[in-house]
Amino acid sequence: MIGTQIKPDYSDKIAEFVKNGGEIKQAVNTNKAEFNYCNADTVLQSAERPNSHQNHILRTRAEKQGLKSYKPVAACKSxxxxxxxxxxxxxxxxDRRRARAKTGLSLKNLEAVGHYLLDKGESVEFTNGGQKYVLKVEVA
Ligand SMILES: [Zn+2]
Structure with missing residues (x-):
């Protein structure tokens, strides 16, 4: 405990403060980090925007770890x-749903195609709009 008796070499302002009933207390560490504070509204807004600052941080972090996917701040709205x-x-x-809707193939059917290509060790070449594509199975 720091008493109210102060040494004379303290500034007059402090001496006056104490004389007038002011108390000098030791600083308490509350473990609160209120700087860079991200409130609930910010998180909510961020959820609406996949390109938000928070999501960008998560995406960059995943990229540095060599991951192919990342978990954004909030679940997809749709x-x-x-x-x-x-x-x-x-x-x-x-993206999967879009692909399924486009091909009319269920995920199960697409997986069957994947198993087929994997078992045969084959890839399929095809052309679309003058551009050549290859369909192959890769280890994730
Ligand atoms: Zn989605």
Missing amino acids: CGTSERSVKSNICLEC
């Missing part, structure tokens, strides 16, 4: 899952 591609920042589930 499908409710939370996994985004690090490369394109597209929701993976939405």
